[in-house]
Amino acid sequence: MYMKKIILAALLLLGVSVLLSAKSVKKEKAEKVETGPEVAARLHYNENGTFKILQLTDTHVIAGDPRSERTMQNVNAVLDAEKPDFVIHTGDIVYGKPARESALMLLQLLVDRGIPFAVALGNHDSDFDLSREEIYELVRSVPGNVNTPAKESLSGYSNDILTLSGKNGLERVFYLFDSGNRDYLNGYKSWGYVHIDQILWYRDAGNYFKSLNSGNPVPSLAFMHIPPQEYRQAIHDNSKNVRYLSGNFGEEPATPTFNSGLVTVMREQGDIEAITTGHDHNNDFVMLWRGLFLIYGRYGGCDTVYNDLKPSGARVFEFTEGQAGFRTWIRLADGRIEQDFVLTPGMKTLSGQ
Numbered sequence: 001m002y003m004k005k006i007i008l009a010a011l012l013l014l015g016v017s018v019l020l021s022a023k024s025v026k027k028e029k030a031e032k033v034e035t036g037p038e039v040a041a042r043l044h045y046n047e048n049g050t051f052k053i054l055q056l057t058d059t060h061v062i063a064g065d066p067r068s069e070r071t072m073q074n075v076n077a078v079l080d081a082e083k084p085d086f087v088i089h090t091g092d093i094v095y096g097k098p099a100r101e102s103a104l105m106l107l108q109l110l111v112d113r114g115i116p117f118a119v120a121l122g123n124h125d126s127d128f129d130l131s132r133e134e135i136y137e138l139v140r141s142v143p144g145n146v147n148t149p150a151k152e153s154l155s156g157y158s159n160d161i162l163t164l165s166g167k168n169g170l171e172r173v174f175y176l177f178d179s180g181n182r183d184y185l186n187g188y189k190s191w192g193y194v195h196i197d198q199i200l201w202y203r204d205a206g207n208y209f210k211s212l213n214s215g216n217p218v219p220s221l222a223f224m225h226i227p228p229q230e231y232r233q234a235i236h237d238n239s240k241n242v243r244y245l246s247g248n249f250g251e252e253p254a255t256p257t258f259n260s261g262l263v264t265v266m267r268e269q270g271d272i273e274a275i276t277t278g279h280d281h282n283n284d285f286v287m288l289w290r291g292l293f294l295i296y297g298r299y300g301g302c303d304t305v306y307n308d309l310k311p312s313g314a315r316v317f318e319f320t321e322g323q324a325g326f327r328t329w330i331r332l333a334d335g336r337i338e339q340d341f342v343l344t345p346g347m348k349t350l351s352g353q
């Protein structure tokens with residue numbers, strides 16, 4: 001009888017501890033969902049109920065080079081004309097040594113105005129006398145920068161998430177991807193690309209934001225330097241599923257040789273409305289391709305590298321609280337505006353898709 005009691009007590013204890021450990025696992029999972037991904041900046045609409053992001057790209061600055069003095073003048077003019085709430089530089093900040101002085105010279109224009117900013121590094125940023133890690137840390141040290149420390153688990157450095165909220169909560173998410181420099185896959189040369197670990201990071205984050213939005217995708221934009229392969233595919237798509245909206249198409253998109261599946265996952269998730277990139281200096285167009293806006297920024301430098309689009313400028317994205325879609329245009333350094341469009345999720349290609 002006594003033995004039976006001991007066995008019963010032991011079984012009871014075992015049961016309680018199993019229950020407890022199950023509970024703690026559950027709690028851990030629940031906390032994970034509750035916490036969500038690391039967010040670099042939680043942005044809010046300004047007092048006018050709008051939020052303006054200016055995309056600088058491919059400024060290709062070389063400190064001490066007179067051509068880059070012109071870049072400074074042009075970027076100043078664009079910033080003065082637009083007075084953005086936030087700047088995202090989609091890479092190729094610099095194009096020579098000393099990279100430190102070159103990057104700081106450009107970013108100082110944002111510091112002078114107190115404009116917060118984030119960077120998605122370009123292929124050339126790590127081509128000179130700073131490693132990718134060093135230039136990323138340099139950018140992060142500049143006042144106003146919101147990029148987070150590089151994540152061990154992710155390829156590249158400048159992978160970040162920004163959120164934009166209004167009175168009724170979260171309305172938009174902006175993903176910044178590090179699209180790398182160059183890659184050699186089994187010996188075959190390719191431009192850098194967004195790797196599988198980054199794609200899964202984006203997907204997990206998107207699922208978390210869905211969980212905050214009754215299971216519905218939160219409208220999002222993706223910023224990166226090198227365009228994914230679908231840009232090239234879209235340009236050569238002769239079907240009615242593509243609609244060229246505006247802008248210059250001056251060169252074949254220099255996309256990765258192989259397709260890592262980023263855009264496929266974006267289509268599965270249903271949250272990304274638009275991708276915007278840099279990299280191809282003679283392109284600044286907007287296309288609607290199978291329900292997705294494929295966009296280029298506007299070349300932002302002055303002649304330190306090939307560029308036929310003159311004068312330089314920047315693309316602007318303006319979001320209005322409570323409204324679907326966004327307005328985008330290009331501001332040129334001479335004050336002109338080009339490609340002024342309101343892009344909405346309901347826009348149709350010729351086939352109605």
Ligand SMILES: [Fe+2]
Pocket residue numbers: 058060092122124279280281
């Ligand atoms: Fe570039």
